[in-house]
Amino acid sequence: MTDALPNLAILGTGNMTGAILDGLLAGDALAQLPVRVTTKSQASADRFAQEPRVEAAAIETNPNASREAVTGAQIVLLGVKPYMIADLLDEVGDAIEPGAVVISVAAGITTEAMEARLRRDVRVVRAMPNTPSAIGLGAAGIAGGLAADAEAMGYARAIFAAVGTVVELEESRIPALAAISGSGPAHVYFLIEQMTEAAQRIGMSADEAHELVVQTFRGAVGLVAANPDKTPAELRRAVTSPKGTTEQSIAQLEAADLAGTFEASMRANIRRNDELAAGSA
Numbered sequence: 001m002t003d004a005l006p007n008l009a010i011l012g013t014g015n016m017t018g019a020i021l022d023g024l025l026a027g028d029a030l031a032q033l034p035v036r037v038t039t040k041s042q043a044s045a046d047r048f049a050q051e052p053r054v055e056a057a058a059i060e061t062n063p064n065a066s067r068e069a070v071t072g073a074q075i076v077l078l079g080v081k082p083y084m085i086a087d088l089l090d091e092v093g094d095a096i097e098p099g100a101v102v103i104s105v106a107a108g109i110t111t112e113a114m115e116a117r118l119r120r121d122v123r124v125v126r127a128m129p130n131t132p133s134a135i136g137l138g139a140a141g142i143a144g145g146l147a148a149d150a151e152a153m154g155y156a157r158a159i160f161a162a163v164g165t166v167v168e169l170e171e172s173r174i175p176a177l178a179a180i181s182g183s184g185p186a187h188v189y190f191l192i193e194q195m196t197e198a199a200q201r202i203g204m205s206a207d208e209a210h211e212l213v214v215q216t217f218r219g220a221v222g223l224v225a226a227n228p229d230k231t232p233a234e235l236r237r238a239v240t241s242p243k244g245t246t247e248q249s250i251a252q253l254e255a256a257d258l259a260g261t262f263e264a265s266m267r268a269n270i271r272r273n274d275e276l277a278a279g280s281a
């Protein structure tokens with residue numbers, strides 16, 4: 001069950017928040033239209049010219065566009081790059097409506113940092129979505145700031161539920177979630193690349209290797225989703241007969257300690273997040 005969303009403004013409408021907007025427009029969570037969105041360039045704003053449910057304005061042609069967009073908005077979704085968040089909040093802060101909910105998808109920018117630039121009545125929520133949101137298969141985490149109440153979290157949940165699944169968690173665990181699902185699509189692409197390369201080494205053409213590997217990922221993930229009562233380990237055992245071929249290939253993968261490798265890669269990801277949050281370039 002999702003909350004109906006009141007007036008929404010999106011400041012910075014690129015890959016991430018653009019995908020979220022598409023998901024919201026495809027569903028029925030938006031109770032108030034049009035959605036006011038801003039972009040830097042007029043060319044990006046023109047993308048919405050044929051969409052009557054969106055009122056787009058570009059900073060390039062109207063430097064006041066973001067202040068105008070937040071006026072009357074009960075929810076403000078921030079979709080600019082992390083380094084721009086502080087300046088953007090300084091620019092629009094006093095135009096944000098009393099009690100409005102500000103939701104940011106910017107990596108590494110804490111609710112505390114945003115709250116420091118906003119009035120105390122503004123409810124701040126931090127979110128970490130991922131790119132499969134563009135096809136409705138996103139996985140997002142949301143964490144509330146000091147003033148974020150159940151209504152604010154309900155709005156954030158409704159926004160990200162429009163493009164996938166949503167997990168609510170305390171903010172200290174957002175970097176871990178970012179390492180798992182935020183960066184996760186890149187880890188899966190890397191696995192696909194590695195399996196495709198190995199497939200070519202054992203006799204497949206590049207096209208054959210790509211088709212077989214991608215369809216195997218799709219099929220295996222589909223079976224995991226279609227069998228919620230079975231663990232992935234049970235599904236794996238169903239393919240692994242004693243003394244069979246899969247037993248041999250799994251033994252090689254076990255020897256490579258994939259769990260340890262994944263843990264190390266996620267810990268490196270979190271370390272970098274901490275460096276970025278501390279202001280390192």
Ligand SMILES: NC(=O)c1ccc[n+]([C@@H]2O[C@H](COP(=O)([O-])OP(=O)(O)OC[C@H]3O[C@@H](n4cnc5c(N)ncnc54)[C@H](OP(=O)(O)O)[C@@H]3O)[C@@H](O)[C@H]2O)c1
Nearest residue numbers: 012013014015016039040041044079080081082105106107
């Ligand atoms: N991509 C991901 O996988 C991902 C995942 C999780 C979180 N995020 C977060 O999402 C945010 C955006 O990333 P993205 O990949 O979507 O970037 P993006 O595609 O470059 O989108 C940025 C948007 O901000 C607009 N913009 C730039 N300056 C502006 C200004 N002063 N006022 C209003 N709009 C302005 C840009 O306009 P133009 O189109 O005209 O340049 C563009 O629409 C980042 O904070 C990132 O941390 C991204």
